[in-house]
Amino acid sequence: MTSPLRIGLFGTGRIGFVHAANAATLPGTVLHRICDPALERARETAQQYGVPHVTADPEEMLSAGDLDAVVVASPTPTHVGLIEECIDRGLPVLCEKPIHLDIRRVDELREKARAATTPVAIGFNRRFDPSIADLHRTVRAGGVGRLEQLTIVSRDPEPPGPEYIAASGGIFRDMTIHDFDIARLFVPEIVEVTARAAQSFSPEIAAAGDFDTATTVLRGAGGEVVTIVNSRHCAYGYDQRLEAFGDAGAARLENLLPLTTRSFGAGGVEGTTPYYSSFVDRYAEAYRAELAEFAEGVRSGTVRNPGFEDGRAALLLADAAQESAERGVAVAVEPSA
Numbered sequence: 001m002t003s004p005l006r007i008g009l010f011g012t013g014r015i016g017f018v019h020a021a022n023a024a025t026l027p028g029t030v031l032h033r034i035c036d037p038a039l040e041r042a043r044e045t046a047q048q049y050g051v052p053h054v055t056a057d058p059e060e061m062l063s064a065g066d067l068d069a070v071v072v073a074s075p076t077p078t079h080v081g082l083i084e085e086c087i088d089r090g091l092p093v094l095c096e097k098p099i100h101l102d103i104r105r106v107d108e109l110r111e112k113a114r115a116a117t118t119p120v121a122i123g124f125n126r127r128f129d130p131s132i133a134d135l136h137r138t139v140r141a142g143g144v145g146r147l148e149q150l151t152i153v154s155r156d157p158e159p160p161g162p163e164y165i166a167a168s169g170g171i172f173r174d175m176t177i178h179d180f181d182i183a184r185l186f187v188p189e190i191v192e193v194t195a196r197a198a199q200s201f202s203p204e205i206a207a208a209g210d211f212d213t214a215t216t217v218l219r220g221a222g223g224e225v226v227t228i229v230n231s232r233h234c235a236y237g238y239d240q241r242l243e244a245f246g247d248a249g250a251a252r253l254e255n256l257l258p259l260t261t262r263s264f265g266a267g268g269v270e271g272t273t274p275y276y277s278s279f280v281d282r283y284a285e286a287y288r289a290e291l292a293e294f295a296e297g298v299r300s301g302t303v304r305n306p307g308f309e310d311g312r313a314a315l316l317l318a319d320a321a322q323e324s325a326e327r328g329v330a331v332a333v334e335p336s337a
């Protein structure tokens, strides 16, 4: 049996904790080191999962010399620097999205990431959701014929707090970026972005100069039309739906239920459980599969997770959507984006 992949984790916040749990429990990986300036939280996570080394100092973790791979789940402004450190040290890295909020900082690292001999993976977890992956396989196998329309509905249950919004880079770079990645999975060549957005319900989000509601239409090089519907709130939970429509039919992914119990009576049929209420629960399997795929890729030498160029392309689409929403125009993008 090969020895488990020793993983070092940056950040033990909302998403870092998910990665910690997976790295510590997947067969074939072990969570060996944690780095987080919030030492108390890091120590709690380490204690929960039996992680031997905890530090607040990134240099201490990276120079330890006993890691096989790194997961970056620290705040977005730290990503570019940590990816670069990992490349320089020959450490495979899985970094959360987005790579950065400023495309210029992404482009400064682009050549180095291209030339890297070790993998740079970006955390677009939704590609690993079993239902989304299945829908994609169906479309690739010709199940809907020639793809003409892709419709993505993605609504959060509740808006994040004002501090988060202020640092988020706006709805397109923070939230829609996941949908842009899924759009590119189905329609890799996108040529035009049109977005309409509104400050519809949240005075806090409006005060931050951001939108709480957006609809984005992407045009593919083959004439495909992708529609992405986003809201920062949703009364019935985390709304995650997807439909691919083509000349031979359609494939559709509805919201998943944590429990599938239903009640039947004289008054009708009722669902008794609400939808998932957070990305952590709805995409739990996806995060696990994402890390499993990355670890397997590192071991075999072929990482198939979305990479640096996917992260850059999704950010370019987000920038185009922001421009379109602000100026009220359609924005052309390079088909390779």
Ligand SMILES: NC(=O)c1ccc[n+]([C@@H]2O[C@H](COP(=O)([O-])OP(=O)(O)OC[C@H]3O[C@@H](n4cnc5c(N)ncnc54)[C@H](O)[C@@H]3O)[C@@H](O)[C@H]2O)c1
Binding pocket: 010, 011, 012, 013, 014, 015, 016, 035, 036, 037, 038, 041, 058, 073, 074, 075, 076, 078, 096, 097, 098, 123, 124, 125, 279
């Ligand atoms: N893929 C997804 O579904 C998903 C979901 C949520 C967040 N994210 C991304 O993950 C990143 C983290 O988001 P979050 O919501 O977990 O944030 P968070 O604020 O909950 O947690 C961030 C953690 O990183 C720590 N930290 C700060 N600087 C650090 C450094 N230099 N080294 C190590 N740790 C450091 C903080 O102390 C904190 O514990 C963001 O880039 C975000 O966009 C992705």
